[in-house]
Amino acid sequence: MAASDTFSVFVIEPIGDLVGGWSAFVTFQILERFKIIGEYVAALDNFRIGEIYDVGDTKERKPSAWNMELGARIIDSVELAVRYGGSEDGEADFFPESHYGAVLNWGFFENTNLALEYLHNKYEDDARTVDMLTAQLAVEF
Template identity: 45%
Template sequence: ISNIGDSDNLQDEIVPPDGIKDYVGGFNAFLSISFMDKLSLECEYLGALDEFEAGELSFDGGKEFQPETWNFELAYAATDRLEVAVKYEGGDDLGDFLPEDQYGAAVSYGLFENTSLSLEYLHGEFENDDERDLVTTQLAVEF
C-alpha cells in the first residue's frame, strides 16, 4: 500500500487542508482457511509502516500515530442455509476513530436462492474508555 492515508475510512480523517506532509506506506495480509465447507477462519491485518505526524489525523490528539488493525472471524455452516460466526477485531493508535477491541457474533440465513438475511452484534471498547454496542441487519440479494 503506497499511501495508507488514502484508504476508505482514513482519508476522511486527514486534517491539514493540503493533506499530509509525507505519504505513509502500509502493509496488508489476509488468510482464509476452510474445512469441508463447514468451518472457516479468516484473518486480516492492516497497518501503517511509519507514523503520521502529530496533527495530521483528526483523532491523534496531537501525537504521532502509526495505526494498525486486525480481524479474526470463525464461521460454522450449520446447514446449507444457516451460518453462525464469532469475531474479534482490534487495533492500536486508533484514538476514538475505531475501537481498540471489538468482538461479537453473527448469524446468516439463506431465505431463497441468492437471498440471505443476516444479524450481527458487536461490542467495541475504545482507547479513551468509551464503549459502543452495534446491531446490524442486512438483507442481501445477489445478481
C-alpha cells in the same frame, strides 16, 4: 494509506510525506463447513502530529488493526460466525481498541440472505463503548 477507503475521512491536515501501509489476509476452510479468517493492516511509518484524527493531537500515530473470524455452516442455508479484533493508535473516538461480535446469516432463497449481527466496540482509554445490532437483507443479481 491516508487515501484508502474510509480512513481518508480521518485526515485533518495535508499529509507532508506519503505514509505507506501493508496488509495480510488469510482464509482457511475446513471440511467445507468451517472457515477461519485472519486479517491485519498497518501503516509502515508514523503520521506526523495533527495529520490524522484531530489537529490538536499531540502524538505521532502509526495505526494498525487486526481481525479474526471463525464461521460454521450449521445447515446448508444457515451460518454462524464470531469475530474478535482490535486496533492500535486508533485514537479514543475513531477506531475501537477491541471489538467482538457474532453474526447469524440465513440464505432463505437462492441469492437472498438475511443477516443479524451484534458488535461490541471498546475504545482507547475506556473513552466509551458502543453496542451495535445490524440487520441486513441482501439480494444478489
